[in-house]
Amino acid sequence: MSQKHWTLAVLPGDGIGPEVTRAATGVLQDCAGKFGFRIDLVELPFGGNAIEKCGHPLPQETLNGCLKSDAVLLGAIGGPKWDSQPLDRRPEAGLLAMRRALGLYANLRPIRLREPLRGLSPLRPRAECVVDFEIIRELVGDIYFGEHKIEGHGADEHARDVATYSVPEIERITRFAFARARRRKHRVTSVDKANVLATSTLWRRTVTRLGADEPGLNLDHLYVDNAAMQIILRPEQFDVLLTSNLFGDILSDEGAALAGSIGMVPSWSAGSGPPLVEPIHGSAPQLVGKDMANPCGTILCISLLLRERFDLPQAAEMIEQALDGVLAEGIRTADVAEAGSTVVSGSEFTKRVRARIEKYGEAAQGA
Ligand code: IPM
Ligand code: MG
Secondary structure, three states: OOOOEEEEEEEEEOOOHHHHHHHHHHHHHHHHHHHOOEEEEEEOOOOHHHHHHHOOOOOHHHHHHHHHOOEEEEEEOOOHHHOOOOHHHOHHHHHHHHHHHOOOOEEEEEEEOOHHHHHHOOOOOOOOOOOEEEEEEEOOOHHHOOOEEEEOOHHHOEEEEOOOOOHHHHHHHHHHHHHHHHOOOOEEEEEEOOOOOHHHHHHHHHHHHHHOOOOOOEEEEEEHHHHHHHHHHOHHHOOEEEEOHHHHHHHHHHHHHHOOOHHHOOOEEEOOOOOEEOOOOOOOHHHOOOOOOOOHHHHHHHHHHHHHOOOOHHHHHHHHHHHHHHHHOOEEOHHHOOOOOEEOOHHHHHHHHHHHHHHHHHHHHHO
């Protein structure tokens, strides 16, 4: 992208969403100053707060604003206030509608144990073990978007959720995963439950067929139960994990534990409309108002945005170096603290990251 002026739709959402998006947009503005681009932020209601303000989790105004932007930054949605609402009136329904409306069929979740956090991963990966893989999750199909129904009364009450996949839906996410693997170590592990499910049978057949046209690619298949076990036993074997919507949802939280905390993981969703970045941690109602939330996942969303959308890999690199530098100093939010760490608030952590960016910027300008 040669353009130097972008619009970012910012959807702070609920719970800790507003505080982590504030941290991330601050970092983004620092980068704009250093790398000579301009970014206009357009804040829009979304999720539970939009239900309160506008009666709908995804108001038309918000959708239009997103469609007009170059990218979307989302904080988090949901909270106990809306937990007893029917499925179609919960904040989550807005998120699913947004994914559909923006055509965001591909969701990338990088699972990376950053070096300063090595001692913290619950699995204590061996010193030589590199945890660095990408989950590529299909995001607009599967059981998420089929019929959800509860019928009958009393002992006759029954429920169903319908899972569907078509060949073109599987093909496009498979191509996306193959393209990612070409930029990495050329390994794709496709996850399914083809020993039980029809959708998975079609999934495996389709992925296998496309894989036959990719001679340089090392493609294999795992049943999801085995994949869940292998992520814990030997995470270093993975490069790109290709999953359906539901399996990717589950395995990405498991992967996040390997990265030290769910607060460390960003995500990137792409498709026909503007891409959307969001941390995967959710709205964490128990942390609201305490300034304890880990801003790393959302700050890493900015790094993804700069790398994948704005073609500014040096800016992305600078953010990650600043973040690793602060973590290596032992400055940590509570979720990633270990013996000897200095525990700081989320806003103090962000301040430290921004101070480092400021310093790198000066060094680069002086060079
Ligand atoms: C995620 C979340 C969402 C999902 C929820 C909030 C609907 O868990 O992005 O992983 O299930 O996709
Ligand atoms: Mg999830």
